[in-house]
Structures are given as C-alpha cells and as structure tokens.
Amino acid sequence: MxxxxxxxxxxxxxxxxxxxxxxxxxxxxxxxxxxxxxxxxxxxxxxxxxxxxxxxxxxxxxxxxxxxxxxxxxxxxxxxxxxxxxxxxxxxxxxxxxxxxxxxxxxxxxxxxxxxxxxxxxxxxxxxxxxxxxxxxxxxxxxxxxxxxxxxxxxxxxxxxxxxxxxxxxxxxxxxxxxxxxxxxxxFMNREQLALAQSVFAEKERARFAGNGKVTLGYFSGSPSHRLDYAIVESALAEVLALRPEAEVMVVGYIDHGPVMREFAHRVSRQPFHDYVNLQRLLGTVQFNLMPLQSNAFTDCKSELKYFEAASVGTLSIASPSFTYRRAIRDGENGYLAKAHEWAEVILRAMDRSDAYESMAQEARSDALSKFGxxxxxxxxxxxxxxxx
Incomplete structure (x- = not known):
C-alpha cells in the first residue's frame, strides 16, 4: 500500500x-x-x-x-x-x-x-x-x-x-x-479529478513509488451489479493471499465476499462508496487496480474509465481483455491483461515485477492524460x- x-x-x-x-x-x-x-x-x-x-x-x-x-x-x-x-x-x-x-x-x-x-x-x-x-x-x-x-x-x-x-x-x-x-x-477525466490526481501522483513519484511493505490489490465497485465480475477474480485473490503474505485486498463499494475469502478476512479491508474526486486519492493508495469483466457484447461496450482513473494517480491496472481494455492496456507496458483462467498467474507476475512498477506507472499516467484528459x-x-x- x-x-x-x-x-x-x-x-x-x-x-x-x-x-x-x-x-x-x-x-x-x-x-x-x-x-x-x-x-x-x-x-x-x-x-x-x-x-x-x-x-x-x-x-x-x-x-x-x-x-x-x-x-x-x-x-x-x-x-x-x-x-x-x-x-x-x-x-x-x-x-x-x-x-x-x-x-x-x-x-x-x-x-x-x-x-x-x-x-x-x-x-x-x-x-x-x-x-x-x-x-x-x-x-x-x-x-x-x-x-x-x-x-x-x-x-x-x-x-x-x-x-x-x-x-x-x-x-x-x-x-x-x-x-x-x-x-x-x-x-474522460475532468478538471476536479485531475487536480487531486496530480497531487497524489506527485507524492508517489517523490517517494519513488515506495510502499509500506504490503502489496494492496484493489477492487473498486460502483454498484452491487458487479457481483459476477468480482466472482471472476475472487478465487485468484484467495490463491494469491495464500501464497504471498505481503498481499492484501481492498474492496471499495458494494461487493460481498464469498466463502473462499473467509480465512483471509483479516487481510481484506473495506471502504465505503467515495465521491468521484476523493476516489482518486483512494485509487492512489493501492498498487494494483483489478478490473475483471465477464466476456460478452454488453461488457465489450464498457468504457476505459476504470483504467484511466487509476492510471492518472500512478496505479497499475490488471484487466480482463474486453474490447476497450485490450486497446487501452499494452500488457506489461502500462498495465496487465488477464483472461478468466489467468488471474492468479498474472497478479503474481505483476507482483514479481516490482522493479518495473515506477516506469510502467509513469507510462500509464502519460497515456491516460494524453487520451482521456x-x-x-x-x-x-x-x-x-x-x-x-
């Protein structure tokens, strides 16, 4: 974190x-x-x-x-x-x-x-x-x-x-x-969002993206209707938590956990719904922003907003390869892509590439500002x- x-x-x-x-x-x-x-x-x-x-x-x-x-x-x-x-x-x-x-x-x-x-x-x-x-x-x-x-x-x-x-x-x-x-x-992001995002990113950049020793995986839900999307990644989160003692999970919004996460309840924090400006600050506290989506025509219509809001504060995203996400994210350069069966593998790979985090975060922010500012x-x-x- x-x-x-x-x-x-x-x-x-x-x-x-x-x-x-x-x-x-x-x-x-x-x-x-x-x-x-x-x-x-x-x-x-x-x-x-x-x-x-x-x-x-x-x-x-x-x-x-x-x-x-x-x-x-x-x-x-x-x-x-x-x-x-x-x-x-x-x-x-x-x-x-x-x-x-x-x-x-x-x-x-x-x-x-x-x-x-x-x-x-x-x-x-x-x-x-x-x-x-x-x-x-x-x-x-x-x-x-x-x-x-x-x-x-x-x-x-x-x-x-x-x-x-x-x-x-x-x-x-x-x-x-x-x-x-x-x-x-x-x-795209508006002036109010980007003003706070700039402050958050500048603080992280001054610290060379040094965290507190924990690696926080964040899931930011705008509504309970994302329950089935979250289910795609939940078992992978349990696997990662079992393998990596430094990993923790932050869930923001309205999602409830399934039984697979019960033994890790002490490593899962919950945050209430935030206004869209201060959400930028909360996004900036996690290392990885998780963006699982079911694969169908409805989800392929979703926009890139979860990617660019995280990128603006120097937080990397791991996303399902939907139509918009696979066009916004260049795997291993400004974020990561994970098919449904690959989530645990990709999260672990991202955690193991901590030496690349700073340059990837800078690339993600630059990309987000140029396309979605x-x-x-x-x-x-x-x-x-x-x-x-």
Whole structure:
C-alpha cells in the first residue's frame, strides 16, 4: 500500500446550480449546446453531459458554449429550445416530457443528438444485460422493468438525428440498431479529478513509488451489479493471499465476499462508496487496480474509465481483455491483461515485477492524460456535434 499524506479534499456536487446559472452558461457564446439528462448523478451525467459542457466552455478560443438541463426544468423547455442551437439527450428514457423537449427543438428546425454509454437501447439485448448484472429473474416485474427501460431508451434514440457514444464497439451497435450516423467521444477525466490526481501522483513519484511493505490489490465497485465480475477474480485473490503474505485486498463499494475469502478476512479491508474526486486519492493508495469483466457484447461496450482513473494517480491496472481494455492496456507496458483462467498467474507476475512498477506507472499516467484528459477532448466533442470549424 502507498501510505499517502495527500489529504482528502472538501467535496460538493459541482453541477448543483440553479437554472438561472445554467442558462447563463448557455448564453455565453453565439453557438450553444444544451445537454439533457433526466436528473444529475455522478456517473453517466457527469461523464456525458457535465464533462462535455465544461470542455466546450473552458475552450478560451472556442465559439461554442454549453450547459445542462433536467426533467425538473421542464417548465422552461421553451426558453431552452429558443436559446440553444443543438440538443444532446444523454441516456434518457422516452416520456411525454422528453418527447415535448425534442418536439420544441424540431419545431425550431434544430438538430437533436442522442448520447449513450451502455448497450441499453436495443431490447434484443435485454436478456444479456439482466444475466450480466446477475439480477434475480424470479423477481416480480423484473422483465417488465428492464424491457420497458431499454425500449424507452431506444424510442428516444429514434427521435434523434444522430448519436454519440464512448467507443467503436458500442458505436457499431448503435449504427446497426438505428441506422443513424454515430460519433465517438470517449469518457474522460475532468478538471476536479485531475487536480487531486496530480497531487497524489506527485507524492508517489517523490517517494519513488515506495510502499509500506504490503502489496494492496484493489477492487473498486460502483454498484452491487458487479457481483459476477468480482466472482471472476475472487478465487485468484484467495490463491494469491495464500501464497504471498505481503498481499492484501481492498474492496471499495458494494461487493460481498464469498466463502473462499473467509480465512483471509483479516487481510481484506473495506471502504465505503467515495465521491468521484476523493476516489482518486483512494485509487492512489493501492498498487494494483483489478478490473475483471465477464466476456460478452454488453461488457465489450464498457468504457476505459476504470483504467484511466487509476492510471492518472500512478496505479497499475490488471484487466480482463474486453474490447476497450485490450486497446487501452499494452500488457506489461502500462498495465496487465488477464483472461478468466489467468488471474492468479498474472497478479503474481505483476507482483514479481516490482522493479518495473515506477516506469510502467509513469507510462500509464502519460497515456491516460494524453487520451482521456479533459484538455485533449475539444476536437472530438466538436466533431461529434458537427460544430468543428
């Protein structure tokens, strides 16, 4: 473990601004983009609306301003449609208010785009999504809920002129389903994340990545739905803990252990869910960030975010070779790849290459900043919006 002295930072959701402030953001420039999400959160909304708007607004030489709006703003939808030149609807389910917002933009002869970060718009994949998330299929209403949610998402997509998504695999699924033009803008880190990440990385670099003698393997779960992903690596963790007394495990979030880990309970620490900024500090304390994924079309649509958030603080990732992970990670150079049966072997190999850790961590951070830092995304965002000069 890296015993960091960098303190946590005070946090409050930066997007919780009154409508008047968000409208003022929109009016700053002549070309204006309105992002829409049902209600703000620190996951999809942050990546696909908040971050996008701030990239556009922080471009000092730019000609485009942007802001974000929610269902709670519905009484002012006419004003938003008058002010904005383009609407981007982010992963929102069809309803009368969403349809009304689209209709207002259409009546003003303005374009509407759909942005989505998961395979949740084509009901042909509903069974795969439910299975991958490990949901209880005997629960009353489960199939109604999931088929309805996905179908409503697909209906919103059908109202739009084009789509934006996070990677080429998901882009092809979108194009196949909708027949619409699709552009890719990756998920990326924002200014708040990178400010703390810089402090964490600088501290680790000054210490030449010296830990406290323990090698911490971290699993960072955003929700209980990752239970089956964690199960892929759990037996390997037990094997590594049995072989290496210096190894320990940190689990962050909502995952419960199975019986195979009981004898090692004293070497497993748990951390609660963290806000996305201070999560960077916690990521920086572990040597290895574990990213197991089941292998299917749904998981191949997942973005690189777990890789680049860890890389930004100089923490190496060990990942399943999904579509995005095997493109982001060059095995043995900026991280490691492990097939389902290889996890114990790859973790042990990574631990045995401690002499390469510093150079690999530096390479991973450099790679993450160049591809997934907010400062590098202006061109991709403008091209996706078809607003590039």
């Amino acid at each position: 890296f015993a960091l002295q960098t303190p946590p930072v005070p946090y409050a959701d930066p997007w919780l601004q009154p409508l008047s402030t968000r409208l003022a953001m929109l009016y700053r420039r002549k070309m204006r983009v309105a992002y829409f999400y049902e209600e703000p959160n620190n996951s999809t909304f942050r990546y696909r609306a908040y971050n996008m708007a701030h990239v556009l607004n922080d471009d000092a030489a730019g000609h485009v301003s942007a802001s974000y709006f929610f269902l709670s703003d519905s009484e002012r939808f006419d004003e938003i449609a008058d002010a904005a030149d383009l609407l981007v609807i982010c992963r929102s389910r069809y309803c009368h208010r969403v349809n009304g917002l689209v209709t207002k933009f259409r009546a003003r002869r303005k374009r509407v785009l759909f942005d989505v970060d998961d395979l949740v718009f084509d009901s042909d994949y509903a069974h795969l999504v439910v299975a991958t998330l490990g949901l209880d299929v005997t629960q009353n209403g489960l199939w109604d809920d999931w088929f309805a949610m996905i179908a409503r998402m697909g209906q919103t997509l059908k109202l739009c002129d084009g789509a934006i998504t996070t990677n080429d695999f998901l882009a092809q699924k979108l194009a196949d389903y909708s027949g619409l033009p699709v552009h890719v803008v990756p998920n 907010w400062q590098e995304q202006t061109g991709a965002v403008l091209r996706a919006l078809q607003l590039a000069r």
